[in-house]
Amino acid sequence: MKKILIPMPCYGVDPTEVAIPWKFLTEKNFDITFITPDGKQATPDSAMLNGDNLGIWKSLLKARKDAFDACKEMEQSAEFCSPSKYEDVDVDDFDALLLPGGHDKRVKEYLESKILQRHVVKFFKQNKPVAAICHGVVVAARSIDSETGKSVINGFRTTSLLKSQEMAAYTMTRLWLKDYYLTYPGLTVEDEVTAALNSPSDYLTGPNPVLRDDMKHLSRGFTVRDRNYLSARWPGDAYNFSIEFIKMIEEGS
Numbered sequence: 001m002k003k004i005l006i007p008m009p010c011y012g013v014d015p016t017e018v019a020i021p022w023k024f025l026t027e028k029n030f031d032i033t034f035i036t037p038d039g040k041q042a043t044p045d046s047a048m049l050n051g052d053n054l055g056i057w058k059s060l061l062k063a064r065k066d067a068f069d070a071c072k073e074m075e076q077s078a079e080f081c082s083p084s085k086y087e088d089v090d091v092d093d094f095d096a097l098l099l100p101g102g103h104d105k106r107v108k109e110y111l112e113s114k115i116l117q118r119h120v121v122k123f124f125k126q127n128k129p130v131a132a133i134c135h136g137v138v139v140a141a142r143s144i145d146s147e148t149g150k151s152v153i154n155g156f157r158t159t160s161l162l163k164s165q166e167m168a169a170y171t172m173t174r175l176w177l178k179d180y181y182l183t184y185p186g187l188t189v190e191d192e193v194t195a196a197l198n199s200p201s202d203y204l205t206g207p208n209p210v211l212r213d214d215m216k217h218l219s220r221g222f223t224v225r226d227r228n229y230l231s232a233r234w235p236g237d238a239y240n241f242s243i244e245f246i247k248m249i250e251e252g253s
Contacts, residue, residue: 001029001030001031002028002030002031002095002096002249003030003031003032003033003093003094003095003096004025004030004031004032004033004094004095004096004097004098004249005033005035005089005091005094005096005097005098005119006018006021006022006032006033006034006035006097006098006100007034007035007036007086007097007099007110007113007116007119007139008034008035008036008042008083008100008102008110009036009037009042009102009106009107009108009109009110009111010036010037010038010040010042010043010106010109011042011043011045011104011106011107012043012044012045012102012103012104012105012106012107012110013042013044013045013100013101013102013107013110014044014045014048014063014100014101014102014103014134014135014235015044015045015048015049015063015067015068015071016048016063016064016067016071016235016238017100017101017102017133017134017136017235017238018044018071018074018098018100019044019067019070019071019073019074020066020067020070020235020238020239020241020242021098021100021131021238021241021242021245022070022074022077022080023070023073023074023242024242024243024245024246025098025242025245025246026077028246030249032079033079033083033084033089033094034079034080034083034084035083035084035085035086035088035089036083036085036086037085037086037109037110037113038085039083039084039085039088040083041080041081041082041083042080042083044071044075044102045102045103045104047062047104047180048061048062048063048102048235049062049063049068049071050062053176053177054173054177055173055176057172057173061169061172061173063235064212064235066214067235067238086113086115086116086119087115089119091119091122091123091126091128092126094123094128095128095129095249095252096123096128096129096130096131096245096248096249096252097119097120097123097128097129097130097131098131098132098136098245099120099130099131099132099133099136099137099139099140100133100134100136101133101134101135101136101137101161101234102134102135103134103135103161103166103180103181103182103183104180104183105180105183107135107183108183110139111135111138111139111142111183112142113139116139117139117142117143117144118143120139120140120143120152121143121144121145121146121152124143124145124152124228124229125145125152127227127228128228128252129228129229129230129245129248129249129252130228130229130230131229131230131231131232131241131244131245131248132158132160132229132230132231132232133231133232133233133234133237133238133241134160134161134189134232134233134234134235135160135161135183135189137153137158137159137160137161137189137193137231138160138189138192138193140152140153140158140229140231141153141160141192141193141195141196142196150196151196151197153193153196153197153229154196154197154198155197155198155202156197156202156226156227156229157202157203157204157224157226158193158197158202158203158204158224158226158229158231159203159204159205159206159222159223159224159231159232159233160189160190160193160203160231160233161188161189161190161233161234162189162190162205162209162233162234163188163189163190163191165209165233165234166181166182166188166189166190167188169181170182190203204224206222206224206233207222209222209233209234209236209237211236212235212236212238213236213237213238213239213240214239215239218239218240218243220236221236221237221238221239221240221241222237222240223237223240223241223244225244225248228248230244230245230248
């Protein structure tokens with residue numbers, strides 16, 4: 001049985017970006033381990049899950065019903081209710097790593113965790129599948145290989161949350177949510193990720209992200225796969241992202 005590691009912050013993981021992949025992975029009967037900084041059950045971003053305070057943009061920005069339902073199912077699962085601590089896992093015990101996103105400022109404990117970054121480096125050095133979506137790509141970008149002094153994704157092609165997406169969400173909601181959509185005001189995800197790469201040309205934006213994908217509309221999604229590394233931009237890529245991640249895992253069987 002393949003063992004998949006999924007790190008999360010204590011609060012603020014994007015419900016779509018964790019629950020849709022979780023749903024696909026559990027349907028394959030993979031063994032999933034969630035980890036959080038303190039080993040306590042995580043709480044997904046309620047604004048993204050329920051549309052809290054999203055105002056007129058609620059229907060556009062919050063999780064779709066399929067993601068909402070998957071998240072509620074995930075929250076009842078034994079593995080989600082009993083996570084381990086970041087520091088208490090051994091990468092050698094796992095076959096693949098999934099890095100979901102989330103933009104609430106409380107996700108910084110996830111994005112900035114040195115323990116988690118060391119785990120990511122080990123997954124890359126062991127050539128195990130690593131999949132990162134949205135802000136999860138920031139975790140990979142910040143994971144520095146001590147032997148090279150560079151990010152583990154330096155030399156890889158990638159995508160992430162686009163600057164245009166991040167700034168559009170901020171502009172649409174800033175009157176009442178202030179900088180909620182800017183995890184790091186003044187530094188977009190795209191800018192930070194691009195700076196970690198060998199060349200700006202290794203950053204791929206894909207087609208204009210407007211509509212979210214699903215099993216009937218897979219062409220709406222976009223992912224970038226480079227060897228053992230898979231990346232995606234936003235919740236609208238979650239189905240493509242999940243399907244491609246499973247392919248990567250099964251190829252290593």
